[in-house]
Amino acid sequence: MRTLLKAIAGERAFKAATAGALALLSLFFLGIILSILSYTNWDAFIEALLSPEILFAVRLSFVTATIATALSLLVAVPVAYTISQHSFKGKDLVDSLLDLPIVVSPVALGAALLVFFNTPLGSAIEGRPLSFVFAVPGIVLAQFTIISALAVRLLKSTFDNIDTRYEQVGRTLGYSKAEVFFKVTIPLARNGLIASAILTWARAIGEFGATVTLAGATPLKTETLPAAIALSLSTANIEKAIAVVLILIIIAIAALMTIRKAVGRRTPI
Amino acid sequence: MIEIKGLSIQLGDFSLSDINLEVQDREYFVILGPTGAGKTVLIECIAGLRHIQKGEVWLGGVNVTRLPPEERGIGYVPQDYVLFPFLNVAQNIAFGLRRGKRPRQEIADRVDQLSRLLGISSLLERSPRSLSGGEKQRVALARALAPSPRLLLLDEPLSSLDQQTSKRLRLELRRIHQDTGIATVHITHNQAEAEELAGRIAVINRGRIEQVGSPADVFFYPGNQAVSDFIGAPNILECHCCEKLGKGLVEVKCGDLSIVLPHDGRPVRRIALSPRDVYVSDVEPPGPHDVNRFKGIVTGIRLFGASVRVEVSAGSERLLAEMPYDVYEDMDLDIGKEVYLILKLRRIRVHEDKAAR
Numbered sequence: 053m054r055t056l057l058k059a060i061a062g063e064r065a066f067k068a069a070t071a072g073a074l075a076l077l078s079l080f081f082l083g084i085i086l087s088i089l090s091y092t093n094w095d096a097f098i099e100a101l102l103s104p105e106i107l108f109a110v111r112l113s114f115v116t117a118t119i120a121t122a123l124s125l126l127v128a129v130p131v132a133y134t135i136s137q138h139s140f141k142g143k144d145l146v147d148s149l150l151d152l153p154i155v156v157s158p159v160a161l162g163a164a165l166l167v168f169f170n171t172p173l174g175s176a177i178e179g180r181p182l183s184f185v186f187a188v189p190g191i192v193l194a195q196f197t198i199i200s201a202l203a204v205r206l207l208k209s210t211f212d213n214i215d216t217r218y219e220q221v222g223r224t225l226g227y228s229k230a231e232v233f234f235k236v237t238i239p240l241a242r243n244g245l246i247a248s249a250i251l252t253w254a255r256a257i258g259e260f261g262a263t264v265t266l267a268g269a270t271p272l273k274t275e276t277l278p279a280a281i282a283l284s285l286s287t288a289n290i291e292k293a294i295a296v297v298l299i300l301i302i303i304a305i306a307a308l309m310t311i312r313k314a315v316g317r318r319t320p321i
Numbered sequence: 322m323i324e325i326k327g328l329s330i331q332l333g334d335f336s337l338s339d340i341n342l343e344v345q346d347r348e349y350f351v352i353l354g355p356t357g358a359g360k361t362v363l364i365e366c367i368a369g370l371r372h373i374q375k376g377e378v379w380l381g382g383v384n385v386t387r388l389p390p391e392e393r394g395i396g397y398v399p400q401d402y403v404l405f406p407f408l409n410v411a412q413n414i415a416f417g418l419r420r421g422k423r424p425r426q427e428i429a430d431r432v433d434q435l436s437r438l439l440g441i442s443s444l445l446e447r448s449p450r451s452l453s454g455g456e457k458q459r460v461a462l463a464r465a466l467a468p469s470p471r472l473l474l475l476d477e478p479l480s481s482l483d484q485q486t487s488k489r490l491r492l493e494l495r496r497i498h499q500d501t502g503i504a505t506v507h508i509t510h511n512q513a514e515a516e517e518l519a520g521r522i523a524v525i526n527r528g529r530i531e532q533v534g535s536p537a538d539v540f541f542y543p544g545n546q547a548v549s550d551f552i553g554a555p556n557i558l559e560c561h562c563c564e565k566l567g568k569g570l571v572e573v574k575c576g577d578l579s580i581v582l583p584h585d586g587r588p589v590r591r592i593a594l595s596p597r598d599v600y601v602s603d604v605e606p607p608g609p610h611d612v613n614r615f616k617g618i619v620t621g622i623r624l625f626g627a628s629v630r631v632e633v634s635a636g637s638e639r640l641l642a643e644m645p646y647d648v649y650e651d652m653d654l655d656i657g658k659e660v661y662l663i664l665k666l667r668r669i670r671v672h673e674d675k676a677a678r
Contacts, residue, residue, distance in 0.1 A: 215403070217399050217403045218405065220365075220368075220390070220399070221397060221399060221403050222416075223369075223389065223390040224369075224370075224390045224393075224396070224465075225391075225464070225465075225468060226391045226417055226420045226468060227391055227420055228389070228391055236405065239405075240407065
């Protein structure tokens with residue numbers, strides 16, 4: 053009886069501790085958002101939002117993040133599929149190499165890219181025809197470097213979860229390996245593709261370290277949304293910084309809700 | 322139709338070795354074997370989904386060993402059906418027809434024809450997710466049959482269905498095979514399924530073909546101990562003389578036992594009875610008739626999983642009986658003890674004279 057009571061008490065204490073951690077973390081995030089909302093002067097927010105500099109930053113961030121996402125998916129889909137479906141010599145090594153950009157600090161990656169464009173090979177590429185250093189293509193390249201690794205990771209788990217027997221059935225129904233990939237595998241991966249695209253896009257929007265190191269943060273030239281926060285804070289323009297913070301939070305919430313909506317509809321058979 | 326010559330494949334600890342099989346046009350061929358015997362691997366080799374290390378696969382007189390699956394003209398129904406979840410039933414059936422330049426109307430007609438053949442016309446707009454197991458199986462069959470393959474491969478098509486659905490689908494499979502005349506290779510671990518459907522059976526065990534023959538061949542003349550064990554080590558008795566008793570019953574003599582069984586037809590050559598259908602009693606069973614009851618002496622006892630197999634010699638014959646362990650314990654059996662055997666009349670399998678060896 054006593055041990056039973058002890059066990060029940062122990063289980064309760066454990067449940068309370070885990071639920072407590074959950075409540076604390078949720079309150080922490082909620083508190084941050086609420087404090088920003090309470091700090092916001094709404095007139096100043098609207099004014100900052102409509103300023104040419106912020107409008108430019110919004111447009112620049114959207115355009116560069118979208119291009120970087122499209123490019124990264126184009127590369128990540130075949131890469132993730134290969135890693136997921138095939139085993140080859142040195143696969144672990146390649147796998148770890150592809151994870152590097154996720155683990156290494158973005159500033160370090162930006163610096164590495166900057167150094168690369170000072171090597172003979174880099175300078176040969178630079179300006180022919182695109183300039184990367186302190187220029188808009190540099191933003192896309194920096195974002196691409198960061199998010200393609202993330203896209204590979206996300207897509208690999210998507211492809212891992214696809215039963216290869218679907219492809220086998222497709223083959224016996226007369227489709228070649230490549231045809232089966234487009235007719236069977238891609239439709240099966242649809243949810244994962246949508247989720248990966250949105251998550252990598254959101255990550256690209258928020259990318260700061262690598263971008264600012266390679267492309268700089270020149271207002272009305274290479275100033276993205278995160279760069280706008282840094283610039284506004286450095287000139288003590290708190291309203292402007294908060295306006296951008298709110299924009300980024302709204303984008304993030306919209307992205308997460310889109311994923312829920314797009315992916316929640318379909319469950320595996 | 323298919324000819325498999327010396328097929329070998331090594332997969333980790335498992336291997337198929339030196340498989341030789343031949344399946345005729347229009348034949349319904351069943352590969353029967355326990356779980357892990359290599360049935361699925363073999364069917365995947367035929368479909369071209371695995372590269373074989375040795376041997377050849379011929380289809381319709383063409384060596385297809387090096388051909389990819391899409392060029393073999395095979396209909397494949399994998400276990401658990403694997404319907405495409407992103408397509409509805411009609412689109413699933415039409416999938417194999419969509420490749421190439423078939424006119425729309427032709428595809429629609431073929432889907433219509435197959436859905437009527439399989440009785441799934443009312444499901445065409447549904448999502449595979451919403452179907453029952455039996456319905457999924459029919460859709461998977463229709464999808465495999467749609468491009469008019471030369472050969473149909475069925476991987477345990479009935480094993481995950483409930484018993485009633487499985488029985489109904491067995492009849493359907495037979496009807497479809499008769500209607501289409503398509504050569505079929507069906508793999509299963511279920512003896513009853515094999516017996517009911519097969520023109521011929523190949524028994525496979527541990528990556529080897531143990532025996533190939535008609536169902537009667539396999540059940541009444543098991544080629545070796547492995548086959549006999551797999552089909553339940555039946556008591557097989559040679560019979561001679563045969564007397565009709567009327568009302569569909571005959572009396573046969575097996576050695577010096579005379580056994581009554583329901584049979585109407587040619588003279589009985591052999592009978593087979595599973596040890597589970599032989600009861601042992603240590604007291605004389607009540608009742609006035611002594612039909613299919615024999616006095617015998619226990620000559621052997623051995624544990625067999627959770628049950629016990631008791632060997633009894635009755636007259637000139639030795640019969641194996643199987644009973645649950647607790648029943649055995651209650652009975653206090655011993656070698657040399659005198660017991661009574663009761664044969665379960667309805668379960669006796671009969672082999673007629675015609676397929677004499």
